[in-house]
Amino acid sequence: MKILKVDRTASGGIASGRAFVLEEQDLSPDLFAIAPEQAETEVQRYTAAVDAVSADLAPLAEKEEIFAAHLELVQDEALRMGVCEKIETGNVNAEKALHDTAEEYAAVFEMMEDEYMRERAADLKDIRNRLMRKLKNLPETDLSGIREKVILVAKDLAPSDTAKLDLNFVQGFITEGGGVTSHVAIMAKNLGLPALVGVKGVLEAADSGDFIILDADEKTVYVNPESEIAEEYVKKQEEQAKRKEELLKLRDLKAVTTDGHEVEICANVGNLDDIRNALKFSIDGVGLFRSEFLYMENDHFPTEEEQFEVYKAAAELLGGRELTIRTLDIGGDKGLSYFEFPKEENPFLGYRAIRIGLDRTEILKTQLKALLRAGCYGRIRIMYPMIISVEELRSANSLLEECKNELRTEGKAFAEKPEVGIMIETPAAVMMAEELGAEADFFSIGTNDLTQYFLAVDRGNEKISAMYNPFHPGVLRAIARTIEAGHAAGIKVGMCGEFAGNPDAVPILLGLGLDEFSMSAGSTLEVKQKIRQAEYQKSLALAERILKTKTVPEVEQRIQEWHQDN
Numbered sequence: 001m002k003i004l005k006v007d008r009t010a011s012g013g014i015a016s017g018r019a020f021v022l023e024e025q026d027l028s029p030d031l032f033a034i035a036p037e038q039a040e041t042e043v044q045r046y047t048a049a050v051d052a053v054s055a056d057l058a059p060l061a062e063k064e065e066i067f068a069a070h071l072e073l074v075q076d077e078a079l080r081m082g083v084c085e086k087i088e089t090g091n092v093n094a095e096k097a098l099h100d101t102a103e104e105y106a107a108v109f110e111m112m113e114d115e116y117m118r119e120r121a122a123d124l125k126d127i128r129n130r131l132m133r134k135l136k137n138l139p140e141t142d143l144s145g146i147r148e149k150v151i152l153v154a155k156d157l158a159p160s161d162t163a164k165l166d167l168n169f170v171q172g173f174i175t176e177g178g179g180v181t182s183h184v185a186i187m188a189k190n191l192g193l194p195a196l197v198g199v200k201g202v203l204e205a206a207d208s209g210d211f212i213i214l215d216a217d218e219k220t221v222y223v224n225p226e227s228e229i230a231e232e233y234v235k236k237q238e239e240q241a242k243r244k245e246e247l248l249k250l251r252d253l254k255a256v257t258t259d260g261h262e263v264e265i266c267a268n269v270g271n272l273d274d275i276r277n278a279l280k281f282s283i284d285g286v287g288l289f290r291s292e293f294l295y296m297e298n299d300h301f302p303t304e305e306e307q308f309e310v311y312k313a314a315a316e317l318l319g320g321r322e323l324t325i326r327t328l329d330i331g332g333d334k335g336l337s338y339f340e341f342p343k344e345e346n347p348f349l350g351y352r353a354i355r356i357g358l359d360r361t362e363i364l365k366t367q368l369k370a371l372l373r374a375g376c377y378g379r380i381r382i383m384y385p386m387i388i389s390v391e392e393l394r395s396a397n398s399l400l401e402e403c404k405n406e407l408r409t410e411g412k413a414f415a416e417k418p419e420v421g422i423m424i425e426t427p428a429a430v431m432m433a434e435e436l437g438a439e440a441d442f443f444s445i446g447t448n449d450l451t452q453y454f455l456a457v458d459r460g461n462e463k464i465s466a467m468y469n470p471f472h473p474g475v476l477r478a479i480a481r482t483i484e485a486g487h488a489a490g491i492k493v494g495m496c497g498e499f500a501g502n503p504d505a506v507p508i509l510l511g512l513g514l515d516e517f518s519m520s521a522g523s524t525l526e527v528k529q530k531i532r533q534a535e536y537q538k539s540l541a542l543a544e545r546i547l548k549t550k551t552v553p554e555v556e557q558r559i560q561e562w563h564q565d566n
């Protein structure tokens, strides 16, 4: 038996099966010197390969954004010119010219500081490999032929590989390379497929046919486990499957307590695919669209038109459901390859979120105009991140009014009165909630940041991660205060931080009067179940008791008592 561990989960869950190790093909360029008169033939071979790959990608591009991006990349004029120039001036064949040009491009991506952009190098490699297989007459690595329950093991998986997986057979995957924010990891989460990435040594540890248990929740891989462990996992998986089936029955039911108190369950999303997936869980709407993904996927600030198309498509997908789009929230740990941030001692306390938008108003205005226009196609709510004062809200809103005037002059249709709300994720916003509530249409509590700012505990610092606890009575009081102030102002209060998707937090949040719970789609049914099992009156009593607690253990004890009583 071999056991491998990593420290971060790409996509949670437990799976087991025989290892299917993706064999590597030799995609290196061989015999590459050519005579000058062969150059034309090589250019033609390359053009034919581009055409063939484009034809393969076209149907996939209609279904998934990532393949549309790949299709664009394979047809990229600069890439084509780079390859042709190398053939013509370097006297090398198409394979070698492609190889060298792609290396140069990938080197540029990999040198970027932003983790997300670095991982885009994988997309380029995906394209290069597809082209190379065509040039070398090698078959596509065919995952669609798998016909038994397997765990896929690979050095790296391309997003295009994950799209071909038949989920009746592929139970999960493990890769040696990749980061948790890679497209592959994002797609695994969307597919609900357990996955671990960056598992060093897995290719050496596992051969095709070995029995594998992948416990992504515990960040552990067992290769040929001892029978005791295997038996234990058979039970765990049976329980997991039963649980999933039970939960699916709740899909079309309302999130209502036993005594009739109803709340909304919404999803947090980063792109259109996430929305499509979330709709499978019958969500009430989108409580947080992290628009920064749209900016991070681009190599330039997306134009008004580019943004409009995405927001409009999102609104149309959601029909009449609410769609809360947060304006650009970069800075802190989120960068953009094409935007230079100042070097800062404390980036989380620095130039980020709405501060950038109010400083570089042209960036925020471009986005606001796109949002206003897309508002004609659905129920778009605009949300500003990291507000600390009434002045900031007013400044942002006055930019919004400027945008409306400009759109009027330009003769473009837009939503006159979209709901405009703010994230409550700073202590100052909590303390000013009454005043902010008087001028905002809704609140959404961002507990990820609120916890770090309230407790002065960096959310990304491993060393003090045990102190990062939203069950701290101080944080709970901040949440209570926010909900109360929002309700006094007559506005809806939601939560889109991770806390909203934590089943243990449900009774407290219910009792504090939270109107909307927004979380990753995969958690929605479990939270709904907790709500449907709860009695609102008892939650109210619990919340009251919790607000009097002095310590985290006391909070935990009150929750325990509530569970026993419910």
Ligand code: PEP
Pocket (backbone or CB within 6 Å): 288, 290, 329, 425, 445, 446, 447, 448, 449, 450, 496, 497, 498
């Ligand atoms: C939050 O801070 O709770 C939040 C939802 O925003 P993000 O995690 O994107 O900072």
Ligand code: MG
Pocket (backbone or CB within 6 Å): 385, 425, 446, 448, 449
């Ligand atoms: Mg935040």
